[in-house]
Amino acid sequence: MNRKSTIAGAVILAVLAAVLPLSVSYYISRTHSIEAEQRHLTEYGSWTIERSSIAVSDAISALHEIDAAGFSDCSEQHIDAMRLTVMNHRAIEEVGFYKNGLLGCTSWGPVTKVIAQRPADYQTADGIRVNMRIHPAVSKGHPVIAFEYKNHNVLVDPSRLVDVLVDNNMSLALANDRGDVLATLNNPDPALLKKALSTNGSGSTRDYLYATYRVPGWVAIAAERQDYAFAGFRRQRNYMLPIAILLACIMIAAIVLVLRRRLSPLAELEIAVRKREFINHYQPIMELATGRCIGAEALVRWRRPDGSLTPPNFFIPLAEESGLIREITDQLIQLAIDEMHAALSADPEMHIAINLCAADIETGRPLESLALALAARRLPTSSIWLEATERGFIHADEARESLGRAQKAGHPIAIDDFGTGYSSLGLLHSLPLDVLKIDKSFVDAIGTDSASSTVTGHIIDIARQLDLEVVAEGIEQQQQADYLRSHGVRYGQGWLFAKAMPRDEFLAFYGKHRRASAA
Numbered sequence: 001m002n003r004k005s006t007i008a009g010a011v012i013l014a015v016l017a018a019v020l021p022l023s024v025s026y027y028i029s030r031t032h033s034i035e036a037e038q039r040h041l042t043e044y045g046s047w048t049i050e051r052s053s054i055a056v057s058d059a060i061s062a063l064h065e066i067d068a069a070g071f072s073d074c075s076e077q078h079i080d081a082m083r084l085t086v087m088n089h090r091a092i093e094e095v096g097f098y099k100n101g102l103l104g105c106t107s108w109g110p111v112t113k114v115i116a117q118r119p120a121d122y123q124t125a126d127g128i129r130v131n132m133r134i135h136p137a138v139s140k141g142h143p144v145i146a147f148e149y150k151n152h153n154v155l156v157d158p159s160r161l162v163d164v165l166v167d168n169n170m171s172l173a174l175a176n177d178r179g180d181v182l183a184t185l186n187n188p189d190p191a192l193l194k195k196a197l198s199t200n201g202s203g204s205t206r207d208y209l210y211a212t213y214r215v216p217g218w219v220a221i222a223a224e225r226q227d228y229a230f231a232g233f234r235r236q237r238n239y240m241l242p243i244a245i246l247l248a249c250i251m252i253a254a255i256v257l258v259l260r261r262r263l264s265p266l267a268e269l270e271i272a273v274r275k276r277e278f279i280n281h282y283q284p285i286m287e288l289a290t291g292r293c294i295g296a297e298a299l300v301r302w303r304r305p306d307g308s309l310t311p312p313n314f315f316i317p318l319a320e321e322s323g324l325i326r327e328i329t330d331q332l333i334q335l336a337i338d339e340m341h342a343a344l345s346a347d348p349e350m351h352i353a354i355n356l357c358a359a360d361i362e363t364g365r366p367l368e369s370l371a372l373a374l375a376a377r378r379l380p381t382s383s384i385w386l387e388a389t390e391r392g393f394i395h396a397d398e399a400r401e402s403l404g405r406a407q408k409a410g411h412p413i414a415i416d417d418f419g420t421g422y423s424s425l426g427l428l429h430s431l432p433l434d435v436l437k438i439d440k441s442f443v444d445a446i447g448t449d450s451a452s453s454t455v456t457g458h459i460i461d462i463a464r465q466l467d468l469e470v471v472a473e474g475i476e477q478q479q480q481a482d483y484l485r486s487h488g489v490r491y492g493q494g495w496l497f498a499k500a501m502p503r504d505e506f507l508a509f510y511g512k513h514r515r516a517s518a519a
Contacts, residue, residue, distance in 0.1 A: 045213030364402030381410030440474025
């Protein structure tokens with residue numbers, strides 16, 4: 001993922017981090033307020049059942065009481081007993097007596113007109129017959145519920161079944177387990193009652209919240225408009241909002257921190273190592289006298305996900321400082337052998353030079369894995385030159401020991417960037433070296449009036465005294481190549497011959513210049 005994609009992703013995450021906690025807090029606040037209101041409604045449903053059970057029990061008790069008195073003649077004593085029953089039972093409005101299917105008398109007195117007994121709407125399990133809507137023929141009151149047992153009935157005002165003190169203009173309904181609505185309070189919406197009776201528990205419509213409460217034989221429904229839940233929602237929201245804002249700030253700060261770390265050079269380098277984004281380019285090493293290519297130096301490049309290449313001077317110092325250079329070196333050694341093993345096998349005179357960092361020079365850490373990789377491809381150790389930068393000789397004793405092991409194993413050892421570090425002639429004399437590479441800064445001074453223009457000749461003399469082969473780096477002009485060749489330098493590399501190139505381009509170049517002769 002490139003920087004633009006990373007930043008775009010971070011912006012999206014930051015927006016989500018800002019919006020998500022607020023959305024979640026809104027959802028939680030609303031959900032909690034609705035759940036709290038529905039629990040509230042359920043409580044009212046249970047209170048309604050409790051109140052209606054008291055009223056119905058009172059009415060049934062009145063029926064059994066008047067029946068047990070044994071009256072069946074509408075005598076004055078019978079009527080007085082019915083009146084006493086009404087007085088003793090608060091739930092009932094009137095008591096009646098049927099004889100031969102006709103209403104003979106009520107607690108109001110004898111009935112002179114013909115009133116037939118109505119068939120019951122339904123009958124309870126304990127034998128009580130129920131008529132849900134009766135218009136009292138004697139008292140002429142509003143519709144009531146009639147409970148009948150044997151020849152007596154009692155009339156109950158439906159409001160007594162839902163006589164519950166409610167708030168928020170809440171509406172209540174009581175129904176039997178068949179779904180017949182017996183009593184209501186505050187005119188609940190018929191469509192809402194139909195839906196509530198067909199479901200269990202709590203629910204909602206666009207306008208209402210409701211809860212049902214069921215016991216054997218009865219169903220109570222409590223409902224209120226959703227507007228009344230908003231007060232609880234606002235309280236919940238005001239409580240949750242500061243927490244949501246704080247959480248959003250924390251999340252955004254975390255995203256910014258991660259983004260800064262992700263976009264830091266070290267973080268990008270760590271990801272590149274993990275994803276193996278490093279590749280080798282190969283710069284040809286030429287024989288100056290003949291123009292023949294004898295091998296190449298493997299130079300690392302960082303190929304970004306977008307295909308762009310980052311040169312080593314932009315990341316190698318950081319890799320060395322952080323220790324990531326070891327993993328990069330291991331990847332590039334394996335890559336060089338994998339890419340070049342066929343060419344190296346086909347031409348024993350060809351070699352690939354690989355740079356080692358200071359830590360690896362001192363410890364010799366890569367030597368074992370390098371030996372295994374070469375053995376797996378059946379390549380001689382002489383096909384891989386090891387280049388040690390002069391800066392790697394700070395701890396000379398350790399460097400001497402590890403370079404000695406590498407040379408003993410068959411690797412030609414080159415000192416790179418000579419003259420830019422801390423070594424002395426005596427130190428170089430004691431190190432196991434085969435090749436001295438003249439740094440580009442000295443090659444650039446050839447033919448100029450700079451103070452370092454004469455240094456190149458001295459470096460060549462030092463190499464001759466130490467019996468070292470010389471490779472000049474950074475040759476860009478023909479006069480530089482002529483000067484070096486005339487002073488006995490055998491090999492060189494630089495843009496005069498070719499830039500560092502991918503494997504396939506280098507192999508094509510090598511095939512063309514393998515046996516070339518100097519012009």
